[in-house]
Amino acid sequence: MSRKIEGVKNVNENPCNMCMPMGGILALKGIEQTMVVLHGSQGCSTYMRRHISQHFNEPIDVGSSSLxxxxxxxxxxxxxxQAFNNILRVYHPQMIGVLTTCLAETIGEDVERIAAEYLRENKLNYPIVTAPTPGYGGSHAEGYFFTVRRIVEGLAKKAEKNYKINIFVSNISPADIREIKRILDLMQVRYTLCPDFSDTLDRPYVRPYTKIPEGGTKLADIAEMSGALATVQMGMTVDESISPGEYLREEFGVPLYTIPIPIGLENTDIFIKLLQELTGGVIPLSLQNERGRLVDAMIDSHKYNFEGRSAIFGEPELVYALAGACIENGIMPLVVATGSKNSTLCTLVQDLSAEKGLDFIPEIVTESDFKEIRGLSVAKGVNVAIGHSDGHYLEEQENIPLVRLGFPIHDRIGGQRILSVGYTGTAMFLDRVTNTLLAAKQKSYRQTMYNKFYRGKEKSEVAKYELLRV
Amino acid sequence: MNAELSAIELSIKEREDFIATKGKQKKQLRCDAESIAGCVSQRACVFCGARVVLNPITDAIHLIHGPIGCASYTWDIRGSLSSGTELYRNSFSTDLKEQDVIFGGEKKLARAIDELVAAYHAKLIFVYSTCIVGVIGDDIEAVCRAAMVRHHIKVIPVQSSGFIGNKSAGYRAACDSLLSLIHTEKKISKKPKSVNYLGDFNLAGEAWIIRDYLARIGVTVSTVFTGDASYEELKTAPAASLNIIQCAGSMAYLAKQMEELYHIPYLRISFLGIEDTAVTLRNIAEYFEDPEMQQKVEILIEEESRKVTDELSFYRKKLEGKKAAVYVGGGFKAISLIKQFREIGMEVVMVGTQTGQPDDYDTINGLVTEGTVVLDDANPAELEKFMIEQGANLLVGGVKERPLAYKLGVAFVDHNHERKHPLSGFVGAVNFAREVYSTVCSPVWRSIQMKTPWGE
Structure with missing residues (x-):
């Protein structure tokens, strides 16, 4: 059966994860007219800005307290x-999010107190949301959800029932978020989606340029999340302590439904069925047809896919959804890995494997790094890797093709446009994987067969043939 | 705008001294100061500076003692090439967690070193300290000393806690580590006509191009600091008869120290652009007072220039009169870019750096025309303002600046450590012009001017 590697590691070789404030920035970038300040040394904000900027091809402005x-x-x-002052002067945001760093946490900074005092001193009634996110406290995946929770804690007020549905998305691409919203609109669901960086981190070219991009979840909508009919959270692997949906349930009694990211047929079905149950609406014909086309695509490519042996890595939530999508198509996940600490992911993937009666046993590793992922992938005969571009050594050095998905995508353009959710997105994801397998095969099969079977031709045989022809 | 904010005054007074327009102000531009909180500086930290300088050393283990982020964000993001091992392309971290922060990370660091030595048999390990290491008080000097005794290899601490200064402090920390690496008590017999080449990181093979030029004029390169350098090579540095120094921002300190310790004089040089490359080669030959070498230099210049003249004049015709904005890391790069733009007929209308020194800005001021905006430690808002006001057609910068330029409809040239084509020497001058041409003259800029179907 599956196994989780335990034990203390002294060295992380080629990290598969980033640090907490990184996730916090991504979350805050999905809130309307918000600026972020990192409380720490100047380098943290610059490094993270650079990283995010390269993935999204967008200007990423993040302040620093430049300790x-x-x-x-x-x-x-x-x-x-001083950072608050200068950010307000230049950016005029409607909200500021403050994230701490290793440095600020280690010296024991109480950012909540400082923020409150700042507002009092300047007689401002203004939203400043704080999230303690020391780099050593967890990975960017936890930083993301925890910051979303802190945003909701900071902004949600007791509100009248409004019959909307709260949708908390995990770190998916702007294109994915747009697709989720399209599906919600198709099903005529009234919703508040958070964090919504579909426009802010993938903005259209418009003039004049604005320092803070349009879009993001509206502050007023977050304030009313407490009055929602239900919360749907893409967070199967998310711990209660950092779960925004859990907060709304505990504090305001909003029922919480936890689902996987809708990548894959089954995962998308779960999402659609839940929406239908919650709203009592109908599933429109166009969406039914999208499902039909996905199933058709799955049949078309099933034999190619069943030759796929995958390594899946990245944030726990994404990895879990991808594992499901791979398993249902026979692209057997032999290595399932995350850099985050997350035992729920292990249990979930183990259960999934048991439920599907897999012929192959996935090796599930958490708190992993690319040394381990690479070693396992080679040892187990993986022929396709699925994950973010920090896995590019698999491709470059082990000749295992990498289907890029997740965050960050550094060595290709268009990370923000990669679409993988919903029936249509899943079909596109599947095509990318299948075509990668096909490309590898077409590139190598002539040589492979030659090496495997060709043992030379008798000269005489050839000569005889030539004679006959004459 | 939020009405609440009217209480706050709406400009950053503290930034005014860092910005000047040539011909307008008499006062000296402020620079080399700490970044102002909340100004969204484009600078990184001490650790960044140190890692940039040391990471190109190919056969070293670069171990970051700190939480994981510092190792994640700096893993294999630079285009330094190696002619041998690729060990330097790995990012090793002690991945400090909450428990380590509470109880100290020294033991973990020692175990990490042991594991890495066993796995990779490297002769050289750099141990970088990060912010929290500086705060929790891990004695990395002691851990490194003990590991050296245990393993009989060089284990060198790099004092690069992020908060102890800016990127320049990181350069200095790296230089201190390099000095400790090349330190020797032995008597040195000088190699005649040999140089150390300081401040080239062999991006896309730049150091190889220069090595070839120097070989052709009869000069051997003992070692490059630090592009494609190895442990054994670096140790030969004290025997060189001359240091030539390109990226002065990162390496001037090292050159001065080596002059004092090993009596190696240094020449400031630049291999960026046709003009600078020719001047540099002539200066080196002149230094060695060797007529034969001087002759070889002229032959080389003549040969190499001939190869590139036609292509360069094509680009010049296309680019004549366009305006460039420059925002780069150090003063050296900014200065050579101003000259390079001149070579292709372009004028620099805005120029700034993250870590330029007063003498860099003096030189810049001497080179640029009246009305050019000069700024230190700029932020996105300032870059936006001055690119628009000055009518720049192009920005030169790094990854963070690129999307800003594009969003403003301005062309962009990557002049950072990630690029995959060399900008040094004669071949580099053509690459530079070609890149400028490929962005400034792209048909895309016509498309963005088009009226939309709905008439905007």
Missing amino acids: NEKGTIYGGEKNLK
């Missing part, structure tokens, strides 16, 4: 307040 030696010794309060 120096003095601030580190005597406290960074002055720096953080």
Whole structure:
């Protein structure tokens, strides 16, 4: 059966994850007219901006309290307040999100107190949301959900029932978010989706340029999330303590439905069925046809896919959804890995494998790195890798083709446009994987067969043939 | 705008001294200061500076003592090439967690070093400290010393806690580590006509191009700091008879120290652009007072220039009169870019750096025309403002600046450590012009001017 590698590691070789504030920035970028400040040294914000910017091909402005030696010794309060001042001056945001870093947490900064004091001193009634996100406290995946929770904690007020549905999405692409919204509209669902970076991190070219992009979840809508009919959270692997849906359930009694990211037929079915149950609406014919086309596509490519032996890696939530999508198509996941610490993922994938009676046993590793993922992939005979572009050594050095998906995508363009959710998105995802397998085969099969079977031709045989022809 | 904010004054006064327009202000531009909180500086940190300088050393283990982010964000993001091992392309981290922060990370670091030595048999390990290491007080010097005794290899600490200064402090930390690496008590016999080439990181093979030029004029390169350098090669550095130094921002300190310690004089040089490359080669030959070498230099210049003249003049015709904005890391790069743009008929209307020094800005001020905006440690808002006001057709910068330029409908040239084509020497000058041409003259800019079907 599946196995989880335990034990303390002293070295991480080629990380498969990033740090908490990174996820926090992504979450805050999905909130209307919001600016982010990292409380820490200047490098953190710059490195993360660079990383995010390269994935989305968008300007990513993130402030920093630029802590120096003095601030580190005597406290960074002055720096953080100055940062608030300057951010407000230049960006005029409607909200500021403050994330801490290793440095701020280690010296014990109380950002919530500093923010409250700043507002009091300046007589401002203004939303500042804080999230303690030390880099050593978890990966970007946890940072993301925790920050979404902190946003909801900060903004949601007791509200009248509004019969909307809250949708919390995990870190999927802007194209994925747009697809989720299209499906919600098709099913005539009234919703608040959070965080919505479908426009803010994939903005159209328009003039004049604005420093903060249009779009994002509206602050007023978040305030009313407490009055929703239900919360749907794409967060099967998300711990209660960092779950925004769990907060709304506990605090305001909003029923919480936890589902996988709708990648794959079954995962999408779960999403659609839940929406139908919650709203009592009908599933429109066009969506039924999309499902039909996906099933048709699955049949068309099933034999090619069944030759697929995959390694899947990335954020736990994405990895779980992808494992399901791969299994139902026979692209057997031999290696399932995440850099995050997440035992729920292990249990979920084990259960899934048991339920489907797999012929192959997936190796599930958490808190992993690319040394491990690479080693396991080679040892187990993986022939396709699925994940973000930090896995590119698999391709470059082990000749295992990489289907790029997730965050970050550094070495290709268009990370923000990769669509993989819903019936149509799943079909597109599947085509990308199938075509990668086909391309590898077409590139190599002539040589492979030659090496395997050709043992030379008798010269005489050839000569005889030539004679006959004459 | 939120009405609440009217209480806050709407400009950043503290930034004013860092921005000047040539011909307008008499005062000295402020630079080399700490970034102002909340200004969205484009600068990175001390650790970044140190890693940039040391990472190209190919046969070293680069171990980052800290939480995972620092290793994630700097893994294999630069285009330094190796002629041998690829060990340097791995990002090793002690991946400190909450428990380590509470109880200290020294033991974990020692175990990490042991594991890495066993796995990779490297002769050299750099151990980088990060922000929290500086705060929790891990004594990485002691851990490294003990590991050296245990394994009989070089284990060198790099004091690069992020908050102890800016990127320049990181350069200095890296140079200190390099000095400790090349340190020797032995008597040095000087190799005649040999140089160390400082401040080239062999991006897309740039150091190889220069090695070839120098070989052709009869000069051997002992080692490059640090492009495609190896441990054994670096150790030969004290025996060189001259240091030539390109990226002065990162390497001037090292050159000065080597002059004091090993009596190696240094020349500031630049292999960026036709003009600078020719001047540099002539200066080196002049330094060695060797007429034969001087002759070889002229032959080389003549041969190489001939290869590129036609293509360059094609680009020049296409680009004449266009305006460039420059925002790069260091002063050296900014200065050579101003000259390079001149070579292809373009004028620089805005120029800034993250870590330029006062003398860099003096040189810049001398090179640019009246009305050019010069700025230090700029932010996106300033870059946006001045690119628009100055009517720039093109921005030169790094990854973070690129999407801003594109969103403003401005062409862009990557002049960062990720590029995959060399910009050094004669061949580099053509690559540079070609890149400028490929972005400034792209048909895309016509498309964005088109009226939309709905008439906007």
